[in-house]
Each structure stands twice: as structure tokens, then as C-alpha cells.
Amino acid sequence: MEKIYLGDAGPKVSPAVYGFYRWHDDAATESVSMEKIVGLCLELGINTFDHADTYGSSRCEEMFGQLIRKKSFKREDLVLFTKCGLRVPGPDQPEVRVKHYNTSAQHIQRSVENSLRRLNTDYIDIFLLDHLDPISNLEETAIALEQLLKSGKARSIGVANFSVFQHQLLASYMHTPIVTHHLELNLLNTSALDNGQVDYIKQRYMRPLASAPVASGQIVSGTDERAVRVRKKLQEFAQKYNVDLESVAAAWLIKLGALPLIGTKEEQRIRNIADAFNINLDHQDWYELYIASRGEMPG
Numbered sequence: 001m002e003k004i005y006l007g008d009a010g011p012k013v014s015p016a017v018y019g020f021y022r023w024h025d026d027a028a029t030e031s032v033s034m035e036k037i038v039g040l041c042l043e044l045g046i047n048t049f050d051h052a053d054t055y056g057s058s059r060c061e062e063m064f065g066q067l068i069r070k071k072s073f074k075r076e077d078l079v080l081f082t083k084c085g086l087r088v089p090g091p092d093q094p095e096v097r098v099k100h101y102n103t104s105a106q107h108i109q110r111s112v113e114n115s116l117r118r119l120n121t122d123y124i125d126i127f128l129l130d131h132l133d134p135i136s137n138l139e140e141t142a143i144a145l146e147q148l149l150k151s152g153k154a155r156s157i158g159v160a161n162f163s164v165f166q167h168q169l170l171a172s173y174m175h176t177p178i179v180t181h182h183l184e185l186n187l188l189n190t191s192a193l194d195n196g197q198v199d200y201i202k203q204r205y206m207r208p209l210a211s212a213p214v215a216s217g218q219i220v221s222g223t224d225e226r227a228v229r230v231r232k233k234l235q236e237f238a239q240k241y242n243v244d245l246e247s248v249a250a251a252w253l254i255k256l257g258a259l260p261l262i263g264t265k266e267e268q269r270i271r272n273i274a275d276a277f278n279i280n281l282d283h284q285d286w287y288e289l290y291i292a293s294r295g296e297m298p299g
Contacts, residue, residue, distance in 0.1 A: 001045030001277060006259075008205030010156055010179030011125055013079050015259055016273060017209060019050035020060040022216075022263040033265060034063050035072055040267060042073060044274045050182070050209070050261060051082040051119070052130060053111045057092045058118065065120035075121055082119070083160055083182070084111035085130035101133040105144035112153055127154035128182055132166040142173035149176055158182065158209075164200045171204070178204065185210040185258060187230050187249055187293045188218055193256070202257065210253045213260035213273060214246045226293065233292040241279050243272075248289075250276035255286050 003012040018041045023034075038049070051061050061082065068075055085103045089096045112127060127148055129141075148154040157174070159167060160182035171178055181201050185192045185208060192198050192208065201208045214220070218227055219234065234245035241248060250260045250273045262273050 001274075003047075004207075006126070006156075006207055007177070007179045009177035010206065011079065013048040013259070014046045015254070015277060016044075016046050017048045017050050017081070017259055017261045018046055018270075019211060019261045019263050020055045020064075021050070021052070021211060021261075022265070023056045023060050034060075035067055037265060037267075037270070038064075038067060038073070040270060041262075042077075044271070046262075046274070047077060048079040049081065051080065051115070052086070053082065053084045053115055054086055054088055057090050058114070061115055061118035065118050068120045079125045080119060080121065081126045081128060081158070081182075082112075082115045082124050083128035083130040083158075084108060084115075085133065085160070101131045102136065103129055103131070103133040103141050104136040105140040108141065108144045108148070112148060116153060123152055124148075124154045126156045126158050126179060128158040128160045128180070129162075129170070130160040130182075132159075132162055132170065138169065138173055142170065146175060156180075160209075162197075164196050167197075167200060167204075178206070180206050180209055182209040182211060182261065184212050185253065185256075186213050186215045186219070187234075187252060187289060188215040188222065188227060190290070190293055198256065198258075208258045209261050210258040211261040212263065213250050213253055214264075214269070215249075217264075217269075219246065219249050226295070229295070230289070230292045233289055237281075237285055237289070240285075241281075243275055243279060246272040247275040247279060248281070251279040251281045252286060252289050254279075255281045 001014050004015050006013050085101050087096050087100050087102050145157050156179045158180040183192045234248050237248045238245040253260050260273050
């Protein structure tokens with residue numbers, strides 16, 4: 001895959017990203033599979049990996065850092081994302097009583113230091129703020145993000161799961177451009193396209209990171225009316241383009257300018273999404289899929 005700029009002010013990344021958002025904390029069995037999956041991604045030209053301080057109860061970052069330590073691959077050949085903001089109760093965080101957001105300067109600084117240590121790296125290519133805590137001091141939050149850039153601990157700043165107004169709000173406090181927005185977007189969840197999030201991302205000369213590009217497998221196995229309707233249309237186009245229907249679903253996102261954020265551990269499904277980049281989806285085919293998702297054409 002030819003590397004592309006994530007945004008007008010962003011770094012070059014692979015046009016598909018692998019994320020560990022569906023990984024759990026069974027480290028004994030997953031350390032080997034992580035090496036295999038990372039190797040597969042690199043083979044397919046995917047060199048960009050998305051982490052968070054909560055994925056796998058923080059074990060995903062640690063396992064990935066072990067691969068770097070083993071020299072399974074070179075750090076300079078990778079683009080690494082990580083994020084913080086969402087706090088989830090778990091055995092590794094006894095102080096967290098309830099799921100909540102924390103985007104305070106103190107939490108950002110502590111989380112980044114821990115992520116750098118776990119990932120066995122000196123810098124994060126893109127650090128993302130996951131949700132926006134309405135009771136954190138936003139000016140202090142913005143200063144903490146700018147300090148990450150000045151110190152070299154992060155090279156770019158992004159956001160995840162922000163509304164348009166939250167995105168605008170944080171950007172108004174920042175001197176440095178935000179380079180991407182990580183959100184859920186697929187043919188069974190087009191809310192980011194319908195509510196203006198995608199439009200605002202493009203207005204800021206960025207590309208959206210689309211998590212759950214095949215709707216966590218529901219595009220293939222979902223039984224509700226919308227899933228069945230979309231799958232029927234995808235099957236039609238899968239025959240037309242001679243590919244798997246998941247490839248068509250990912251091609252729909254790519255045509256929109258989004259980067260699919262792969263979360264599956266299944267090799268064939270990873271390959272299906274990679275194959276989407278070989279599809280030149282027809283303009284009206286894109287709209288037929290959008291209409292199948294919505295049930296009607298808006299406007």
C-alpha cells in the first residue's frame with residue numbers, strides 16, 4: 001500500500017490502520033497471535049497501528065512493546081497511535097469505580113508516560129484524546145497536549161469520538177492543528193456521515209479513521225432488517241467486482257475518504273479489507289449502498 005498523508009498537517013500513514021480495540025487481556029495466548037497479525041499487516045503494507053491505554057487492560061501496548069524489544073520489526077518502520085481519556089473499571093485500575101472520561105492535564109501526562117514505557121518507544125506518532133471530559137479544565141488540557149508536541153513525546157495530536165462542537169472547541173484552544181478523528185463509521189452506522197462529523201473533518205483537511213469498518217462482523221451475520229438489506233446489496237456488488245462482500249463494504253468507506261481501522265483477528269477478514277484498495281467503486285454503486293443502509297435517499 002502506498003503511504004498517504006493523514007491530513008494537511010498530519011504524518012504519512014498506511015491507508016488502512018490496524019487497531020487493538022477488540023483485544024482482551026489474555027496475554028498468555030495472545031502474545032503469539034499479535035506477532036503473527038502484526039507480521040501479516042506489514043506483509044500487506046499496513047504499518048500503522050492504533051493503541052489505547054485501556055486496550056486489553058493495558059496489556060496490548062505492553063505486548064506490542066515486547067515485539068519491538070525482540071526486534072521483530074523496526075520502530076522507524078511503524079506509525080503508532082495511542083490514546084487516553086476513557087476510564088473503565090478493571091482489576092488493573094482499582095481506583096476507577098465507574099466508567100467515565102478524564103482528559104485532565106495530569107491524566108494525559110501520566111497516561112502518555114505509561115504508554116511510552118509499555119510500547120518501548122521514545123515517541124508516539126499520533127496521540128489521540130478519547131472523548132472530551134466536560135469537567136476537565138480545557139485550557140490545561142490543551143497546554144498538556146501542546147507540551148507533548150514540544151517535548152517530542154508525541155508528534156501529532158488527534159481526537160476520538162468527539163462531536164463536531166467538541167472538536168471545534170478543543171481546536172479553538174490549540175495552537176497546533178488536530179490531524180485526525182477516530183470514530184465509528186460503516187454501512188450499518190452512518191451517523192458520522194449524517195450528523196456532520198465527516199464534513200467537519202474534511203473541512204479541517206483531515207481524513208477520518210473509521211473503526212468497525214464491517215460493523216463488527218454484523219455486515220456478514222446481522223439479522224436485523226438494515227443488515228439484511230445492506231448485505232443483499234453488498235452480495236450483488238461482490239459478484240460484480242469479484243471480491244468478498246467485506247471488501248466492498250470497506251471500499252465504500254475508502255471512496256468516502258476514510259481510513260478503515262481494522263479490528264478483527266481473523267486473517268482472511270484482514271485480507272478482505274486490504275483487498276478493498278483494489279476496487280474502484282462506481283459512483284452510483286456507492287449511492288446504492290448508502291440508500292440500502294438508510295432505506296431511502298436523504299434530501
